[in-house]
Amino acid sequence: MSEMIEDDNLEGKDEGQNKDNSSANSKKGNRKDDPTKIHIETNPVEIISGTAGFIRSILSLRNVEYDHKTVIESVKEGIVFKGYNVYILMFSILIASIGLNVDSTAVIIGAMLISPLMGPIKGVGFGVGTNDFRLLLDSLKNLGVTVGISLAVSVLYFWVTPIHEMNDNIFARTEPSFLDVLIALFGGLAGVIAHTQGKNDTVIPGVAIATALMPPLCTAGYGIAEGNWHYFAGASYLFLLNSLMIAGSTFFFVRYLKFPKKEYLTPKIEKRVRVYTLVFTILAVAPSGYLFYKMTKRSIFEGNSIDFINNVVKKTDENILVTPTYTFDWNDSKIELSITNYFADNKVVNMWNRQKSNYDLQDVDIIIHQDEDVNTIVQEALFEYDQNNRGANTLAELLSQRENDLLRANQEIEDIQLKILDDKSHQLEFDHLLAGFKIDYPEYKQIYINESFSMNSENVVDTLYLMSVEFDENVQPSQRLDLNSRISQRFKLELHQKAGIVQDSVRVISLN
Structure with a gap:
């Protein structure tokens, strides 16, 4: 009898436990099904791993399926230069040369938008990245053709144009710096990412404008036409930097996406190729770092010089007019000042020199160009006249003669003015x-x-x-x-x- 009671109690407990479990499950299920219920993770490890996974999902480019064959075929189509591509290149070079010649930024941008120069450069990057040496050789051959055509057309234009003046747009392409390297690198990365995604509609035109392959070639042609080899070397170096960074960024991105390689090399040869590529890149980029450092030092020098002139030289006298010329050199920088409406004597110049150190110009020479002091000339003339003409009324006679000379000069000036007006x-x-x-x-x-x-x-x-x-x-x-x-x-x-x-x-x- 007691055993039967115990069994009944156990069954009652089991049924109650089952009811509690089902109630808990029901609540849990309701929480999952209810969209208004938000589960907040409290485990720090889970929070960090979840955040890292979220960031990877946003930044990763390997989560997308790439049609490798289609991408490579489009690259091969872009490197071919025959027929209409050649004419488009020549017309774009002419447009860019005219834009540089008349100092029109809008015209230069238009030329960059229609230029087909980017194709062979990207082909070089794809060829090295996929070990496709046939693609690499074809790209280099067509790149040489494009450069030759571009230089020939630009030289011909600058030979026949009557305008030969240097302007800002031309000068800006003759002194490349490390900033140009960064622009070409990031522009090349944007271009190859868009190309592999098949989204060239807006990105590629922007990359063409940013990396600016056309203007350096036209400026190199200007240097040849004018016989200025400094301009030719600077513009050619800028084009080399831009091309190298675009091809290099393409190469690294293709390797990152693990595009299939056409010809597999031994690890030893592949390592040697990577070393040669790295050494060549460093040798090409290193001069741009030096030029950027020089440009920065020159900019600082000119800024300090302007502050010195505004705060020291121009404060000397309210009527002073100063035309400065800045010459930056590592060991012999100088500031040339053409001064009018004021005469700076030795006392004033010494005062200016003492304040150079306040503007980090202590090693800079200041060269003054100014007319002679009128008062000093008059005093010396009076003294010399008195010494040579001892006698009464010599000073009065001199002043009278000077007054007559001034009246006669004023009359001649009035006659000239009347003649010009008539x-x-x-x-x-x-x-x-x-x-x-x-x-x-x-x-x-x-x-x-x-x-x-x-x-x-x-x-x-x-x-x-x-x-x-x-x-x-x-x-x-x-x-x-x-x-x-x-x-x-x-x-x-x-x-x-x-x-x-x-x-x-x-x-x-x-x-x-």
Whole structure:
């Protein structure tokens, strides 16, 4: 009897336990099915591993299936240069050369968008990355063809064009730096990623603009046409850097994605290829690092020089006008100052030299270009006259003679001014001239033209023109000298062609 009771109790306990389990399972199931319930992980190991897995899933490029055959076929199609590709290349080179010649950034960008230069360079990277030596040789052959055609067309254009002036767009391609290496590297990576994904619609045009393969080739042609081998070497080196970084980034990405290799080499040969590739890359990139360091030092030097002139030289006198020229050299940097409206004597120059160290310019030479001090000349002339002409009223006679000379000079100046006003052929429409300058040289905020007259020791009066300009704040110091030279040459040409006035030079003074 007691055993039966115990059995009943055990059965009751089991049934109760089963009910509790089913209730718990029911609650757990309801929690999973309920989208409003969020499970927050509290285990630190699980949190770290989950976060790392999430980041890998976002950044990994191996999770995508690549059609290796289609990608390689598209690369092979891009390296072929015959028929229409050759004409597109020639036309794009002509467009880029014209853009460089007239200093038009928009035209240069248009040429880069239609240029087919990227194909053979990527083919080199794919050929090395997949051990496809046939693809590598074809890519190198076609790259040589494109470079030869590009140089020939650009040289021919710059030979026949009547415009031979250097401008900012040309000069920017003659001094490559390490920054150009980074631009080409990241641009090449973006291009090969887009190519392997088959998404070339927006990325490839952007890569073509960023890596800028066309302008260096055109600038190299400009250097050949002008006989300036420094420009040719600088532009050729920039093109080599861009091509090397694009091909190198393509090679590393192809190896990262483990594209199938066409010809398998022994480990020893493959290691040797990697070593040669690395050594060649280092040798090619190393000079750009030096050029970047030099560019940085020159920029710091020019910035310190500008601060020195603004805070020391220009504060000497409110009427002083200073036109600086900066020459950076590792051992012999100098600042040349053309000063007008003020005479800096030895005392003032010594004071300037003492303050050079405050601007990290203690080893920089300051060269002053200025007219002689008028007061000193007058005093020396008076003293010499008194010494040579001892007697009464000599000073009064000298002053009277000087006054007569000044009156006669003023009368001659007025006669010349009246003659110029009467002669219509010698009049310039300065309002139209200044308006044209503002359109052609948007880098200037204000442009002033001053006409003055001077008389030499033989009492001959000359007409002088002086231009004062105020730059836009965004114009770099390295660009200002070139702009001032160009607008000075332009104004001389306008004076000669429209007014028949011949000027040896027109001084341009920067007001800021």
